[in-house]
Amino acid sequence: MQTKKGKQCFLVISENYSEVEKTAISELSGCLRDAGYGIFLMKESELFKKSVNGDIIVIGRIESSSLVKEILNRNNINISRNIIGDEGYILKSYKNPWNKSKSLIVVSGYTAKSIIYSVFKLIDRVELLKEIPKTLNIITKPHFAVREWETQAFQGGFNLPYGGSVDRPIEEFYEVVKKIIRQAPRYGINAFQLTGRSIEPGMDLNWFLDYKFFPRLHKQFHKWGQGKRERLDILRKIATFGHKYGLEMIMWDHELVYPPEFLNAYPELKGIDAPICFSKPFMMEFIEGKVDEFFEIAPEVDGLNLTLSEVSKGGHLFSKEGCKCDKCMSFEPKDRILTVVNHMNDACKRNGKRLEVRTYNMTPEEGKVAYEAFSRVPEDVLLMTKCTPRDFYCTEDPNNFLIGAFKNAPQMVEYTACPEGNGFAYIPAVLADFYKDRISYAAKKKVAGLVARLDYHLQYSHAHFYNPGPAVLTFDLPNEFNIVAFSNLAWDPNTDMKTLWSEWASKKYGEKASPFVVSALSRTQEICRQTLYIFGFYRPHFLNMFSHLEHLMRAEEDAPHFSPMPWDPSNPKYRELYKKVTQPTEISLGEVLAEKDNAISLCKKSIEDIEKAKKYLSAKDYSKLKYGLDKERDVAEIWKWFLNVFFRHMMMVHNKKDYAKNAVKQNLNDAVQKFVLYCFALEKKYGKEYPVYPTARGISAYDFLEEMYQYHISKMTKEYNSIMKIWLAVMDRSKPTADDDFIYQFKLEVPGDINSIKFDKNNIVVEAKNGETLEMATGLNLSGHELVKGKKYFLKLERKENKINLIPA
Ligand SMILES: [Zn+2]
Structure with missing residues (x-):
């Protein structure tokens, strides 16, 4: 041979x-x-x-x-x-x-x-x-005994309706997961979590069970059990495949979660002012029964991973919300959590399986409950704690104070390689320095292990994320280095990052291109920080997408979503920055815009690096890297123009008294004008895609502006919808993806408390009864006759070049 x-x-x-x-x-x-x-x-x-x-x-x-x-x-x-x-x-x-x-x-x-x-x-x-x-x-030998990966491929409800965000058949996910598993031993990964999320509704114990130990529930099974056997078959095949690669296979479960028809089967479980009473002994019998049945039908799976947050239907155990009976009212959240963990652990153990429990929570108050509850779990439970106290957000967030806090049980720290909160894989975001820094911290705190989430279910969606074709994994993107960095550091926190970068880039892009590609990509952590966060701590978005105005204006109430300040409220740095963001001035806005400009110039440097590497790169690699960094620059720029609008909106809201006379209003109008034109430019370039349009979270840039104008117009008239109608029709006609064959028209009656509506250059100018005016920016120039109080109109919108004419229909 x-x-x-x-x-x-x-x-x-x-x-x-x-x-x-x-x-x-x-x-x-x-x-x-x-x-x-x-x-x-x-x-x-x-x-x-x-x-x-x-x-x-x-x-x-x-x-x-x-x-x-x-x-x-x-x-x-x-x-x-x-x-x-x-x-x-x-x-x-x-x-x-x-x-x-x-x-x-x-x-x-x-x-x-x-x-x-x-x-x-x-x-x-x-x-x-x-x-x-x-x-x-x-x-x-490995530094950490526990080195895990998780995939969110099964997080969403494929084969189930979920807004179209996951539209691949389950077999495709099976192939995706096998691809990931095959990579695991390369990095010494020894366990693999199949992540589900019951609320979306992704993989969870509910997915697989017949509830045969609970005959009253079992009778209802035909109502929700479709597809169960197919899923079970795939789960067992994945577990067997994982074992061949030396991986323990762990499946996620959320509690309390119960299936549809649960209360029809067990009406006696109904709580006072709540769907169920948590204190009924049957509840723990039910949890143990689920675990027993699961391991009977899926004996290949090695253990469960329990999450107690994000249970929209069921019971949120971190608080006392729910049943108001005497027993429930005196049942402290920390004790409820411990009770569930102990019952699940007992059931896992008698089946020869192990239990992991996530300490994940969203507020400092819940963090205290988590500490008190998990400080008492038995030593055979493996605790899992996110690297930062709030979700996976800014790379400058402090370390989670729960890391190293538990003396009773081993702990692993959870990271994202996708990475969520830093571009979500829409744009290159390589957080190598972050992993190095945070994993050194975890090593210092002597935790037992680490786990990285390699993907997010949205990544696999045709409908929102990528165009038709095979699923794109993090391994297929420059973000692959997140996985490489995390996994090597999990084996050895002292790994030399320079060598690691250079070897990875040489292998993926060729030796000659390597230094340029490393230079370009190593900037992306900083670019994402400066683009998607304000001053390294404030999050003005919803998972990298535009958020509802109402949510953004609720910063005070939802504080933990916006900044890490609630975990360290007396920190003067946070207090100062928080004030700068939530009570903006021209000076603080200037600083925000300068930060985004800096992100844009960093992007440009990275694009120059890729241009220098062009002659060494394959055409495909060059265009992929260029596309990613171009988009990154566009994202930085659209966030600049967005924040310009949002900050000026806040200024207008905070300066109610003199907003009519000063320049605040005019500045907002100019800001919207710039933002709209940039949205049009990106929509022309990318179509109805990120960043102007959202995926499964958030809203579009136009939706945000609609909400904002609705807020301002509603201060002038109760009939704000009739005025919003005009702005919406003009925007729809102006968008670069507008269908030229469609007839854009609308009917309206000008409300009695509005004197007039004029079309002036690129503005709709609304004048209220008291003489106050508001200009609504439209991007393109407009022409049309003035609309006056009390009159009815039926108008058609015609587009000629870059001008919209409003004419009688
Ligand atoms: Zn109760």
Whole structure:
């Protein structure tokens, strides 16, 4: 057997090997074949029967392979289990005794997992060098015992209606998840979470159960059980596949959550002023029954991961909301949580499974409850805590005070590689410095492990995220380096980031392009911080999308969504910044705009880097990188013009008394004009896509302006809808995606408390009874006769070049 280049590699394997090692050998063979090697598999006993004139790779466990033992002894390598533990490994190269120009590589450790990690490290090197490396001298063990990944591929309700945000069939997700699993041993990842979210309604225990232990509920099953067997089949296949790659497979569950028809089946559970009474003993019987049934039908799954937040239907255990009976009223949230955790843990344990529990919560008050509850969970529960106290937001947010706070049970810290809150994979956002910094902190706090969320379900949606074609994974984007950085740091928090960047970029984009690509992408963390946040702490958006005006103006009540200040209220820095944002002045607005300008100029530098790398990049890589960074610059700019509008709106609201006489109103009008024109430009470039339009969260830029004008017009007349109608029709006709064949027209009666409506350049000028006026910016210029009080009109909108004419229909 000769290959084109005549390269030969002999894989020498032990007499007995496990399923995991078999996977490792098969993946290595595939990689070597791709690198042009002819592969010869042989057992240890066969090796000395002939001289072997090629590269030799010996794969075997230290304790069971006499060949490995002999090679290590001969070279005075004595690696005890104390040194590398169960998951550490050896990867060393020597000279082939029969041909000194060829290598003899030892791939070893004490367990099947150590073998697969060592094999994948070798695969990694072969992929980088395009050949079997001549020098390898690695003896390593992981710093953190727990190193997990999670996928949100099953977070949304595919095969179920959910606003079209997830519109791929479940089989496609199965393939996506398998693709991710295959990458895991490359980084020494040892467990994998299948993340669900019952409220969306994604994967959860409910998805799979017949409730056969609860006959009254089981009878209702036909009403919601569609697709259950198909899902169960895929879950079990995924778990089995994960095991082959050395992964423990963990499935998410939310509590309290109950299925439809639950209260019809058990009316006696109804609470006082609430759907259910949490204090009824049946509730815990129900939770344990669910766990028992689940592991009976999905025995391949190794454990559950419990979340107690985001349970829209069911019970939110972090507060006392819900049933008002005496028992419930005296049942403290911390005790409710502990009760649920203990019951679930008991049920998991008797099924030979383990339980992970997320401490995730959204407010400092809930954080206190979390601390009190989770400080008492038993030591076999693995706690999971987000790296920052509020959700995955700004990279400058403080560390979560719950990290390292629990002495009773092990803890892992949760990160996002997608990354949520920093562009959501719409734009490049490589947070390498963030992971380095935060994982060093986690190491200092001596936590047991780390977990990264590799994706978000929206990423897999045709409808909102990407155009038709195969699902795009984080691995397919520059954001892949988030996964690489996180995972390497989980193995060794002291990983040299410069080398890691350079090796990753060389492999993905070529050695010559590498320094330019690294320079371009390493700026994106800072760009996202300056684009999507204000002064590194304030979040003026809803998951990177425009938010309802009402939400933004409720900053005080919803404070934890907007800034980390509620967790550190006396911090003078936060107080000062908070005031600057929520009580804006021309000076603070100037600072905000300068911050966005800075983000734009950083983007431009990164685009220049990519231009310099162009001659070294493939056409496809160049256009993908260029597109991503171009879009990043556009996002920075649209947020600049948006904040210009929003801040001026706040100024107008705060200056009620003199807003009519001063320039505040005119400034708002100019700001909207700029914003609208920029929205049109981006809509022309990207179509009805991000950033002007939202995905499954948030609203469009135009919707925001509509809400804002509605607010101002409603101060002038109760009949604000008749005036909004004009602005909306003009906007619809002006948008670059407007359908020219459609007839845009509207009927209206000018309200009695409005003197007139005029069309002046690019404004609709509304004059109220008291003489006060408001100009509504429209982007394009308008022409049309003045509309007057009390009269009825039926108007048609015609577009000529960049002008809209309003004429009688
Ligand atoms: Zn009750």
